[in-house]
Amino acid sequence: MSIVVSGGKRGLTDPKIAAVILAAIPDQPLETQRKMNYFMTPRGKRINEYETLCCYTQPTPDWIPGGLDWGDWTQKFHGGRPSWSNESTEMHSSDWHKHRDPAFRWHALYVKDKAEEWRYTDRFLKAYSADGHVRSIDPIWRDEVLGDYLGAFGFSEYGLFNSHSSATRDCLGDTLRMSIAMIGLDKVDNAQMIQAERTFLAKLVPSFNESTDVPKKEWTEGSIYKGARETVEEIWQGTYDWNEILFSGHMIYDPLFGQFVRREFFLRLSAYYGDNLTPFFINQMQLYHSQTKGITKDMFHTCLAVDENFGDYNVSLMNMWSDKWLPRTVNALKDFMGIFAKIPTIAGVTDKAAVEAALGRVFEDWKRDYADPIGYKVDTAALIKTVLSGLK
Amino acid sequence: MAISLATKAATDSLEINRAPVSVGAQEVHKWLQSFTWDFDKNRTKYSTKYKMANDTKEQFKLIAKEYARMESVKDERQFGSLQDVLTRVDAANRVHPKWNESMKVISNFLEVGEYNAIAATGMLWDSATAPEQKNGYLGQVLDEIRHTNQCGYINYYFAKQGQDAAGHNDARRTRAIGPLWKGMKRVFSDGFISGDAVECSINLQLVGEACFTNPLIVAVTEWASANGDEMTPTVFLSIETDELRHMANGYQTVVSIANDEAASKYLNTDLNNAFWTQQKYFTPVLGMMFEYGSHFKVEPWVKTWNRWVYEDWGGIWIGRLGKYGVESPASLRDAKKDAYWAHHDLFMIAYALWPTGFFRLTLPTAEEAEWYEANYPGWYDMYGKVYEEWRARGCEDPNSGFLPLQWFIENNHPIYIDRVSQVPFCPSYSKGASTLRVLEFNGKKHSFSDQWGERMWLSEPERYECQNIFEQYEGRELSEVIAEGHGVRSDGFTLIAQPHTSKDGRLWTLDDIKKIGCVFADPLKSL
Numbered sequence: 001m002s003i004v005v006s007g008g009k010r011g012l013t014d015p016k017i018a019a020v021i022l023a024a025i026p027d028q029p030l031e032t033q034r035k036m037n038y039f040m041t042p043r044g045k046r047i048n049e050y051e052t053l054c055c056y057t058q059p060t061p062d063w064i065p066g067g068l069d070w071g072d073w074t075q076k077f078h079g080g081r082p083s084w085s086n087e088s089t090e091m092h093s094s095d096w097h098k099h100r101d102p103a104f105r106w107h108a109l110y111v112k113d114k115a116e117e118w119r120y121t122d123r124f125l126k127a128y129s130a131d132g133h134v135r136s137i138d139p140i141w142r143d144e145v146l147g148d149y150l151g152a153f154g155f156s157e158y159g160l161f162n163s164h165s166s167a168t169r170d171c172l173g174d175t176l177r178m179s180i181a182m183i184g185l186d187k188v189d190n191a192q193m194i195q196a197e198r199t200f201l202a203k204l205v206p207s208f209n210e211s212t213d214v215p216k217k218e219w220t221e222g223s224i225y226k227g228a229r230e231t232v233e234e235i236w237q238g239t240y241d242w243n244e245i246l247f248s249g250h251m252i253y254d255p256l257f258g259q260f261v262r263r264e265f266f267l268r269l270s271a272y273y274g275d276n277l278t279p280f281f282i283n284q285m286q287l288y289h290s291q292t293k294g295i296t297k298d299m300f301h302t303c304l305a306v307d308e309n310f311g312d313y314n315v316s317l318m319n320m321w322s323d324k325w326l327p328r329t330v331n332a333l334k335d336f337m338g339i340f341a342k343i344p345t346i347a348g349v350t351d352k353a354a355v356e357a358a359l360g361r362v363f364e365d366w367k368r369d370y371a372d373p374i375g376y377k378v379d380t381a382a383l384i385k386t387v388l389s390g391l392k
Numbered sequence: 393m394a395i396s397l398a399t400k401a402a403t404d405s406l407e408i409n410r411a412p413v414s415v416g417a418q419e420v421h422k423w424l425q426s427f428t429w430d431f432d433k434n435r436t437k438y439s440t441k442y443k444m445a446n447d448t449k450e451q452f453k454l455i456a457k458e459y460a461r462m463e464s465v466k467d468e469r470q471f472g473s474l475q476d477v478l479t480r481v482d483a484a485n486r487v488h489p490k491w492n493e494s495m496k497v498i499s500n501f502l503e504v505g506e507y508n509a510i511a512a513t514g515m516l517w518d519s520a521t522a523p524e525q526k527n528g529y530l531g532q533v534l535d536e537i538r539h540t541n542q543c544g545y546i547n548y549y550f551a552k553q554g555q556d557a558a559g560h561n562d563a564r565r566t567r568a569i570g571p572l573w574k575g576m577k578r579v580f581s582d583g584f585i586s587g588d589a590v591e592c593s594i595n596l597q598l599v600g601e602a603c604f605t606n607p608l609i610v611a612v613t614e615w616a617s618a619n620g621d622e623m624t625p626t627v628f629l630s631i632e633t634d635e636l637r638h639m640a641n642g643y644q645t646v647v648s649i650a651n652d653e654a655a656s657k658y659l660n661t662d663l664n665n666a667f668w669t670q671q672k673y674f675t676p677v678l679g680m681m682f683e684y685g686s687h688f689k690v691e692p693w694v695k696t697w698n699r700w701v702y703e704d705w706g707g708i709w710i711g712r713l714g715k716y717g718v719e720s721p722a723s724l725r726d727a728k729k730d731a732y733w734a735h736h737d738l739f740m741i742a743y744a745l746w747p748t749g750f751f752r753l754t755l756p757t758a759e760e761a762e763w764y765e766a767n768y769p770g771w772y773d774m775y776g777k778v779y780e781e782w783r784a785r786g787c788e789d790p791n792s793g794f795l796p797l798q799w800f801i802e803n804n805h806p807i808y809i810d811r812v813s814q815v816p817f818c819p820s821y822s823k824g825a826s827t828l829r830v831l832e833f834n835g836k837k838h839s840f841s842d843q844w845g846e847r848m849w850l851s852e853p854e855r856y857e858c859q860n861i862f863e864q865y866e867g868r869e870l871s872e873v874i875a876e877g878h879g880v881r882s883d884g885f886t887l888i889a890q891p892h893t894s895k896d897g898r899l900w901t902l903d904d905i906k907k908i909g910c911v912f913a914d915p916l917k918s919l
Contacts, residue, residue: 003759005688011620012486017688021488021620024687026895031558033882036544036551039565053544056564057507059581069568072858074575074814075582080854083586107538108467114460121457126412135403143398158427162526166437168514168533169585177510178540181533188530189456195423200415205402212426220429229431237433 043100050104055097058174060084066095066173088170090317091243092310096173098303101182102294110182114189117284121193124280125200133276134204140344141273146201147208149339150278151215152225153261154194157285159232160249160258161187167242179295180246186288193281201277224339227332228257234328243304244321250296251318252325254289255366257332262286264358265339272349293369301373318374330383333359337390352391359384417458425449427523436519440589441654446521448648450528451640459531463538463634470542470630474549474623483622484553489752489893491619492554494685495546496751497572498612499624500563503543505580505600506631509536512584512596516645519589525648528641535634542627549623558881558888559750566888569877570748571741571861572677574814579673586855588662590649595666597642603667603705604674605635611682611696618688643713650716660719667721668844671701672813675727676824679735680742683764684756692767697731723844726825733823736768736775741807741816743782744796747874747905748861749889755779755787774823788892790904795870796891797910806915809860811838812845830919837916865912871905873912 001016011017036052043051060067064086073083086092105113128134137146164184171177195212202210219225235248262282270278304314340350348354363380371378425447428434454462478484487495510533517529551560559566567573584596609632613625649655679693690696706720721727746753756764756779764771782799786792800807805821808828819828819841826841833853840846849856865873874880879888885901 003687003689003763005618005690008614008617010617010622011488011688012481012483012617012622017618018486018620020687021486024489024893024895025485025487025555026489029554030556030899031561031881033561034552034557036548036561037564038561038882039878049548052548053541057503057540057544059504059507059568059577068565071574071864073582073586074578074856074858075586076855076857077586078588078852078855080857081586083582107463107534107541108471111460111463111467111534111538114457115464118457118461122414125414129413130410132403132410135399137399139399155427155429158523162428162518165514165518165526169438169511169518174507177507177514178537181510181514181537185456185530185534188527191427192420192424192455192457195427196415196420199419199423200413203413203415205398207398207401210423212423216426216429220431233431233433237431237435237437240437 048104050101050106050109053106054175054178056174058097058172058177060096060172064096064172065093066097084170084172086172088172089241089243091241091304091314092307093172093304093314094307094309096171097175099173099175099179099299101175101179102298103291105182106178121196121280121284128277128280129200129204134201136274137277138273138275138344141270141275142201142205143208145273145339145343146275146278147198148214148218149224149342150194150266151198151212152218152222153266154191154212154215155219156225156228156232156258156261157187157190157194159229159236160254161185161191163232163236163239163245163249166240167245170242176299179299180242183250183288183292183295186292190285190288193284197277197281224336224342225332227328227335231257231325231328231332246296247300247318247321248325250292251300251370252322253329253332255293255370256326256329256362257336258289259365260333260359260362261336262289264362265336268358269343269346269349272346273343297369297373305374315374319376322371322374322376322378326378326383330386333387334390337387338392341392352388355391356384356388359387417455418453420455421453421527424453424455424523424527428521434521436521436589438515438519438589440519440591441658442588442590442649443652443654444520444522444525444590444645444648445651448520448522448525448644450524450644452528452531452637453524454527454531459534463534466630466633470626473626474545478622478626479553482553483620484550485555487554487621487623488619488687489555489895490685490687490754491616491621492550492556493559493751493753493893494681495550495616495621495624496559496563497685498608498681499543499546499550500567501572501576501580502608503540503547504576505584506536506539506543508581508584509596510540512536512592513641515585515589516593516641520648522648525644528637528644532634532638532641535638538634539631542631546623546627556752559752562878562888563750565878566750569874569879570750570889571745571809571816572749574809574858574860575673575677575816578812578814579670583666583669590645591662591666593642593645594659594662595669597638597645598663599666599670601635602639602642602709603701604670604678605632605639606700606704607678607696608674609635611690611700612678614690615682615686618690619686639709646713646716646718656717659717660721663718664721664723665844665848668723668727668842669813669848671723671727671730672810672842672845673815675701675730676734676738676815679731680739683735684739684753687760689760689763693735694731694768698728701731702728726842726844729825732768734825736764736771737817737822737824737826738815740775740778740821741818743891744800744807745816746891747795747870747887747889747900748877748879750879751888752890752893754893755783755891770823788894788897790898790900793908795905795908795910798908806918807862808839808841808915809862810841810845811858811860812840812849812856814858814860815841817841830916837919839916862912862914862916866914866917868912869906870908870910870912871902874905875902
């Protein structure tokens with residue numbers, strides 16, 4: 001038969017074409033090894049689908065540890081800087097392909113989760129509005145705290161989101177690159193959820209101002225987020241080392257400042273002010289925080305801190321970076337204490353003892369999960385005292 | 393606590409209307425442009441000679457969750473087809489063997505392009521100042537992860553269920569051995585990520601995606617389907633649904649710099665360089681994969697190329713950008729010549745170097761030779777006769793001791809590698825436009841095959857220092873190189889690459905190659 005196929009005929013369904021194809025196919029498969037990436041070392045007992053689809057997609061040469069390619073880059077930056085290079089970070093690794101998302105999420109699994117969250121958000125908001133819950137929110141909490149200060153916190157999330165752009169570009173491994181992009185998307189999702197909540201409130205409460213003008217003014221000119229803003233700006237644009245960007249954002253700033261603001265301020269207090277809307281959104285953010293925590297702890301603790309050749313050096317560097325970023329974060333929290341003067345006081349909830357207890361939870365969590373694994377010595381009581389000095 | 397006027401208003405409105413209310417993606421997106429703020433250090437980490445405007449908008453206004461919903465729906469359809477009906481009909485074992493081999497290359501090499509595009513669009517996300525423009529690039533970052541996984545899924549599927557898993561199962565390790573790899577890295581990897589950020593956008597979005605995506609991702613599905621492969625159309629057409637947004641990103645990149653003075657000075661030069669960079673590899677490689685990697689033919693590559701590259705892209709797409717001062721690349725005319733013969737030239741070299749591949753290649757059959765001659769008059773005299781000679785000397789038989797590479801050596805037709813594109817060429821036996829140019833710099837010789845690449849190198853030689861395969865392997869015996877690059881099957885001695893796809897043909901082993909005693913030499917050393 002003719003070898004020219006026209007009229008959209010398909011080899012699978014056209015009997016004549018199919019017969020030719022089947023006649024050409026070997027009687028037995030030519031290869032018995034059917035496992036893709038069979039040569040790699042899996043994190044668990046077997047290579048899973050995430051590892052199959054993601055690992056060794058990075059085409060780096062072997063002089064970048066873990067790379068399977070050879071030679072130089074075929075085109076470099078103007079002036080001759082390499083496409084990717086070991087000099088892009090002070091951290092050292094014996095294998096930049098070692099990292100794994102603990103949830104083994106490749107793209108399809110990641111978007112499936114988020115798509116479900118979006119559909120459920122839509123259903124929740126419809127039920128919330130139809131039920132008239134909005135009537136119970138304290139007006140100061142609603143108009144000033146959610147309107148202005150939650151709105152302003154969206155800029156912190158948006159700034160952190162942007163800190164992932166250069167890390168997505170510069171990092172040296174495939175699973176790293178995918179994880180970084182995904183945790184970056186979660187941050188802009190947080191910022192967008194904050195705006196979604198404010199837009200939703202504006203639909204239910206006629207005078208509620210959904211504009212970002214006042215929150216932006218608060219973020220850029222106000223005193224409550226001054227330290228946070230300066231820290232975020234430095235993480236986003238003042239830092240070039242992609243590992244330092246991730247470490248400062250996800251191992252220092254967000255587990256302390258982000259956790260206090262989200263969990264101990266908005267999430268904990270909202271119920272006291274009749275607000276059962278904000279927890280819906282913040283809980284999604286906390287889920288992302290938890291997933292990100294798994295990812296970044298894998299990067300820094302499971303991979304870099306115990307690297308067979310560079311573990312000790314990497315731990316020293318993480319300690320140095322902690323020295324650099326912890327004071328800024330403490331200062332950001334200290335500035336944030338000013339917010340308690342803006343809300344109606346509830347005894348045992350927003351007074352100094354309650355705030356101190358909340359700070360204790362955040363700092364002790366951070367010490368246990370982030371500082372102790374790298375042997376970073378920290379006096380949490382002293383740090384809390386410094387933060388509390390900002391309480392007016 | 394006294395009830396506020398606002399609460400009262402909310403309460404009153406609820407009494408009138410208790411209809412469920414939600415928030416749509418567009419209601420959130422409309423605020424996106426205000427999410428950023430000015431501060432001293434707010435500048436990109438990747439320099440560009442252009443200035444992107446602060447108020448650039450994006451065409452596809454997605455937020456994170458809506459993006460996820462959209463992609464998730466597409467994934468359900470795609471993976472549902474693959475894992476359900478296509479598996480039940482044993483579709484992977486109903487693909488023509490020649491096409492099974494082509495997909496080892498096409499899917500893996502496209503995966504490299506998609507993977508590098510993650511980094512490329514990460515760079516653009518950093519470079520853009522407008523939040524909407526950043527958002528457009530961000531969506532593409534996630535898309536490129538999707539596409540990387542999807543391309544991997546093709547090889548994964550073929551490895552798990554198909555007729556010859558070798559090459560599908562380890563392409564990420566063995567792909568670096570052969571002559572097609574470095575050129576692929578230039579267009580699909582470094583060309584996207586190393587350079588002026590806007591120049592990279594032009595390479596990726598304005599040329600790679602808006603121009604070559606159509607033949608690469610759309611036309612390939614017709615060839616796949618004709619040859620029994622329904623997996624590739626299922627995946628690649630799903631990829632293509634995202635590409636429109638990427639083309640829009642490229643369009644918006646140009647819009648964002650349209651009023652910048654630098655655009656009038658540099659944009660057309662950057663576009664010309666990007667077009668030549670991309671076409672120099674894609675034109676011959678895609679033509680080769682389609683025509684020589686298939687049994688059933690859809691249409692001559694030159695026609696596909698003319699439709700998608702010359703008319704659709706060079707005419708319509710670039711025409712739309714004309715109002716921003718964009719002109720069709722000056723090198724388009726030379727590329728048109730390449731579209732006719734360059735893939736025939738490249739196949740000849742690729743076949744000559746077949747042991748370094750991670751796939752099986754097949755010489756044209758008699759009926760294919762007729763098709764080539766009918767569509768490319770003069771083909772037989774130049775190529776067909778040589779293939780007959782190779783076949784007569786037993787190039788497919790491991791006992792013959794004959795590698796087609798020997799024919800090039802015996803007939804004094806040295807094969808060079810173009811320093812800039814890394815594409816191999818044989819100036820003394822070629823119907824394409826390649827001509828040998830050799831320049832010396834810092835005590836090292838560099839070969840070039842065309843004026844456009846040579847110009848790029850003359851302007852910035854420090855960007856193109858990469859060793860080619862002949863320099864890398866010089867003095868080394870071929871079977872050693874293959875073994876070191878893991879070019880063998882799971883038995884440890886049969887080559888993944890083979891010079892035929894015949895079900896009855898014998899398979900070559902490392903010993904068969906070793907007996908020949910083929911040692912690599914750098915042709916530039918003898919000049």
